[in-house]
Amino acid sequence: MSSPRTMLEVKGLAKRFSPRSGQAAAPWILADLSFHVAEQEFLTLVGPSGAGKSTLLNIIAQVDGASEGEIFFRGKLIETADGAALKPGWNCQIGYVTQDDNLLPWRTLYENVTLPLKLQGRFDATGKARVDDLLRVTNLSGFQRYYPHELSGGMRKRAALIRTLAYDPPIILMDEPFGAVDAQTRTQLQQDLLRLWHRGGKTIVFVTHDIGEAIALGDRVLVLSKSPAKIIAAHNIGIKRPRDLGNVYRLEGFGELFEAVRKDIQ
Amino acid sequence: MSIAVARPLPGRGRVRRLVPVGRVAVAIAGIVLWQLGSNAMGAEWLPGPAEVVARIWQLTISGELARDTLVTFGEAAAGMLLGGSTGALLPFILRLSPRLMTALEPLIAAGFGLPKLALAPLFILWFGIGVATKVVFVASIVFFLMFYNGLAGILSVDPRLISMLRVSGASEWLISREVVWNTAKPFLFSGLKIALPRALSGAVVGEFIAADSGLGWYIQNERSLNDVVGVVAGAVIVTVLVMAVNAMLQRIQARSLAWRPVAKDMAL
Amino acid sequence: MLTLFYETRAMNTRVIVDRMIVLALVIAGWELCSLHFGTIWFSSPLRVLYRFGEEIRSGDLFFQASYTLKAALYGSLLGGIPAALLPFVLRRHPVAGAILDPYFVGGYGVPKLALAPLFILWFGVDIAPKVALVASIVSFLVFFSTTAGVNAVNAQYVSVARVFGANERDIARHIVWPGAIPYAFAGFRVAAPYAIGAAVVGELISSNRGLGFMVQSGATDFDTTLVFVSLVTLTIIVVVVNLLIGLLERWLLRWRPPQRHLAARVAGT
Numbered sequence: 014m015s016s017p018r019t020m021l022e023v024k025g026l027a028k029r030f031s032p033r034s035g036q037a038a039a040p041w042i043l044a045d046l047s048f049h050v051a052e053q054e055f056l057t058l059v060g061p062s063g064a065g066k067s068t069l070l071n072i073i074a075q076v077d078g079a080s081e082g083e084i085f086f087r088g089k090l091i092e093t094a095d096g097a098a099l100k101p102g103w104n105c106q107i108g109y110v111t112q113d114d115n116l117l118p119w120r121t122l123y124e125n126v127t128l129p130l131k132l133q134g135r136f137d138a139t140g141k142a143r144v145d146d147l148l149r150v151t152n153l154s155g156f157q158r159y160y161p162h163e164l165s166g167g168m169r170k171r172a173a174l175i176r177t178l179a180y181d182p183p184i185i186l187m188d189e190p191f192g193a194v195d196a197q198t199r200t201q202l203q204q205d206l207l208r209l210w211h212r213g214g215k216t217i218v219f220v221t222h223d224i225g226e227a228i229a230l231g232d233r234v235l236v237l238s239k240s241p242a243k244i245i246a247a248h249n250i251g252i253k254r255p256r257d258l259g260n261v262y263r264l265e266g267f268g269e270l271f272e273a274v275r276k277d278i279q
Numbered sequence: 280m281s282i283a284v285a286r287p288l289p290g291r292g293r294v295r296r297l298v299p300v301g302r303v304a305v306a307i308a309g310i311v312l313w314q315l316g317s318n319a320m321g322a323e324w325l326p327g328p329a330e331v332v333a334r335i336w337q338l339t340i341s342g343e344l345a346r347d348t349l350v351t352f353g354e355a356a357a358g359m360l361l362g363g364s365t366g367a368l369l370p371f372i373l374r375l376s377p378r379l380m381t382a383l384e385p386l387i388a389a390g391f392g393l394p395k396l397a398l399a400p401l402f403i404l405w406f407g408i409g410v411a412t413k414v415v416f417v418a419s420i421v422f423f424l425m426f427y428n429g430l431a432g433i434l435s436v437d438p439r440l441i442s443m444l445r446v447s448g449a450s451e452w453l454i455s456r457e458v459v460w461n462t463a464k465p466f467l468f469s470g471l472k473i474a475l476p477r478a479l480s481g482a483v484v485g486e487f488i489a490a491d492s493g494l495g496w497y498i499q500n501e502r503s504l505n506d507v508v509g510v511v512a513g514a515v516i517v518t519v520l521v522m523a524v525n526a527m528l529q530r531i532q533a534r535s536l537a538w539r540p541v542a543k544d545m546a547l
Numbered sequence: 548m549l550t551l552f553y554e555t556r557a558m559n560t561r562v563i564v565d566r567m568i569v570l571a572l573v574i575a576g577w578e579l580c581s582l583h584f585g586t587i588w589f590s591s592p593l594r595v596l597y598r599f600g601e602e603i604r605s606g607d608l609f610f611q612a613s614y615t616l617k618a619a620l621y622g623s624l625l626g627g628i629p630a631a632l633l634p635f636v637l638r639r640h641p642v643a644g645a646i647l648d649p650y651f652v653g654g655y656g657v658p659k660l661a662l663a664p665l666f667i668l669w670f671g672v673d674i675a676p677k678v679a680l681v682a683s684i685v686s687f688l689v690f691f692s693t694t695a696g697v698n699a700v701n702a703q704y705v706s707v708a709r710v711f712g713a714n715e716r717d718i719a720r721h722i723v724w725p726g727a728i729p730y731a732f733a734g735f736r737v738a739a740p741y742a743i744g745a746a747v748v749g750e751l752i753s754s755n756r757g758l759g760f761m762v763q764s765g766a767t768d769f770d771t772t773l774v775f776v777s778l779v780t781l782t783i784i785v786v787v788v789n790l791l792i793g794l795l796e797r798w799l800l801r802w803r804p805p806q807r808h809l810a811a812r813v814a815g816t
Contacts (some may be wrong), residue, residue, distance in 0.1 A: 180711060397778060402765045480661055
């Protein structure tokens with residue numbers, strides 16, 4: 014049974030898409046996937062690219078439906094296989110940072126970041142203050158009136174991140190958000206993320222194909238298999254925080270964990 | 280097949296089967312509305328479907344339809360040949376000298392800017408009201424269309440392919456033939472496909488202004504006689520003709536998805 | 548089509564000199580034709596220039612041009628605005644859209660210019676049939692352009708927006724509408740020369756005013772100078788209108804990354 018401190022519980026999730034013409038049945042993308050996420054935990058999921066990680070997050074965020082299984086959010090059942098009953102974001106309780114930054118190109122940085130708050134009717138003094146604070150912490154103040162095409166890749170990623178943080182959802186799903194930037198920017202972004210996570214007391218489910226990143230960021234790492242994906246291993250990451258991400262490879266215990274996870278993936 | 284709403288048919292099963300039924304329903308409703316409109320506004324203003332069909336039948340039997348259609352078609356075809364060949368060739372020549380291209384740019388832009396249809400009276404002044412005028416008129420329309428498409432095709436050539444060939448010692452002639460021609464070909468064919476209906480339309484318009492035969496002349500003649508049925512019948516004939524040509528060309532290029540009504544290959 | 552010459556760029560002296568040379572050659576060639584064949588067929592550069600000045604001074608050119616432009620403008624708005632809004636409506640009723648689709652395509656295939664005499668018969672000889680003709684042409688162009696824009700809406704933007712609380716109206720307003728506007732604009736830009744051309748055709752067939760009328764009456768009177776003056780005016784108008792719409796577009800859509808210039812791309816080959 015789910016304990017009171019479990020934020021998210023996934024039970025026996027399975028997914029396949031509708032078969033194409035000529036196919037008897039489509040292959041399963043996810044099969045018998047189960048795991049749980051505790052409050053304020055930073056959980057990382059690592060697995061080979063194309064294994065269905067994005068699909069999994071889509072289902073949790075209620076952007077897509079599952080074929081089988083259940084999902085509980087703070088003890089309440091939220092998953093439904095009926096497409097019409099999906100509630101994306103589950104009343105803005107579940108944030109979702111996608112792989113592409115998906116900033117609306119016709120809005121300035123500030124307009125993009127404040128859009129969720131405006132749509133939710135929460136763009137009041139507190140909301141504004143939070144946005145300004147987030148802009149400051151991520152070094153984006155001063156760029157409010159720039160359009161996305163005028164910003165660098167790293168800045169757009171940050172903007173996408175604080176767009177979600179601005180409306181303060183308790184749990185945030187992240188789909189390989191730092192994949193498409195250079196190594197230095199990525200380290201910077203990772204540090205920003207950890208800082209924001211710690212300050213805000215959020216729960217984060219972070220998906221990546223980079224084992225090093227998964228270990229460096231998470232409290233716990235789950236390993237996904239190839240398609241049909243299921244959890245094949247879980248490791249607690251004992252490395253103390255705050256972590257020096259610039260030297261993550263030299264942190265105590267990193268090497269063993271890395272090896273262990275790599276073997277799991279084979 | 281769907282172009283305007285370019286996505287798969289919505290809904291499942293029952294809803295999907297509704298669509299062809301809906302289309303037939305709309306067609307029937309259209310004809311009924313036509314008849315009702317004719318009754319309401321009087322046949323002097325809007326002749327009913329039956330009258331129009333009767334007139335078309337009359338024209339077919341008397342041979343007028345065939346004669347006029349042939350004239351219009353002939354003008355369109357000759358114009359396409361003249362304008363199409365020159366229009367398609369020019370970009371390839373211009374390509375060889377970017378400096379010339381840049382220098383000619385304002386001239387070319389002006390050429391695109393001018394509505395070719397406005398040239399009709401000038402051509403009539405120069406060539407009279409005979410067939411030659413219409414041919415030149417159509418040619419001017421088709422020329423710009425094919426030039427534009429040829430140009431777009433040449434612009435889409437990947438310069439890296441050309442550099443690669445140059446490095447391996449290929450002659451300019453070979454490069455033109457291999458890379459440039461092959462890249463530009465689909466654009467040119469696409470242009471031809473658009474050109475034919477335009478050529479027909481252009482021939483008809485040319486005949487509106489001055490002619491003594493052809494479908495456009497027929498329509499204009501009927502208008503001057505205030506014979507509404509004739510005008511509508513003529514309009515229907517031209518419409519059916521152009522749409523038939525369109526449909527035929529579309530079937531010929533059925534596999535290509537580049538056929539979209541609003542594409543960069545629109546020019547006059 | 549004038550989109551190929553979309554961006555103006557800094558000119559260096561060689562380009563300017565080249566273009567001056569071309570212009571000089573064109574004028575010289577014209578003068579030669581005029582001398583050889585006679586001014587009645589070609590008029591001459593000087594005469595056209597003088598006549599142009601005359602027409603402007605007398606205000607006549609302005610009067611005729613504004614008639615044509617009025618027809619083109621009214622027709623474009625009358626046809627273009629409903630056509631730009633329709634795809635948004637059809638987006639919410641995809642079945643209706645699917646049913647009507649072949650009729651839209653078919654309607655586009657109908658040669659509207661060939662129907663000009665019909666319009667004249669129905670709407671009279673004043674400005675109305677020209678407006679109707681322009682509207683019928685512009686509406687299809689704008690409709691298809693805008694539909695392409697509505698269909699091109701980025702599904703990811705929609706998903707992400709749903710996750711942070713957008714409802715259907717928010718999505719239409721903040722994502723579909725801004726995303727489709729550039730396409731609608733492109734439709735108007737493509738349609739502009741056709742709109743003017745259609746107004747002219749309407750005037751050629753039956754009118755007593757407008758630039759088309761000027762061309763027609765000039766030709767009938769063997770007043771070639773007037774014909775050329777009107778043609779030049781028409782060209783200038785179309786180029787200017789295209790430029791203006793381009794500028795408007797660039798201002799409204801300044802969130803878009805800029806696009807490359809024609810000759811630079813050709814030089815690449």
